[in-house]
Amino acid sequence: MLALRPNCECCNKDLPPSSVEAMICTYECTFCSTCVEEVLHGVCPNCSGEFVRRPVRPPEMLLKHPASTERVIAEHCP
Known part of the structure; x- marks a missing residue:
């Protein structure tokens, strides 16, 4: 199952599960x-x-399987 990470690893923009x-x-x-x-x-x-x-x-599946809240920033992003 996808983690649905909450942000862009480059610019840190919020990317909610509905994005x-x-x-x-x-x-x-x-x-x-x-x-x-x-x-x-x-x-x-x-x-x-x-x-x-x-x-x-x-949305109904997010209740059962919530998105990740762990923010990740790429080491190699320009």
Whole structure:
């Protein structure tokens, strides 16, 4: 199950579970769409993987399986 991390690892922008701006790589590194396009040019700085839009978990399922509250900042973000 996806952790649904709460922030962009580059600019620290909030990315709530309902955000359609959240992008993830195969390891669930999480970035906002602006950083993915303008800063990272579509390549994850942590694993060199590609990004896809993170799915939105339905609100009723968030009650059962809440999103992560752990904020992560990428070491290799420009």
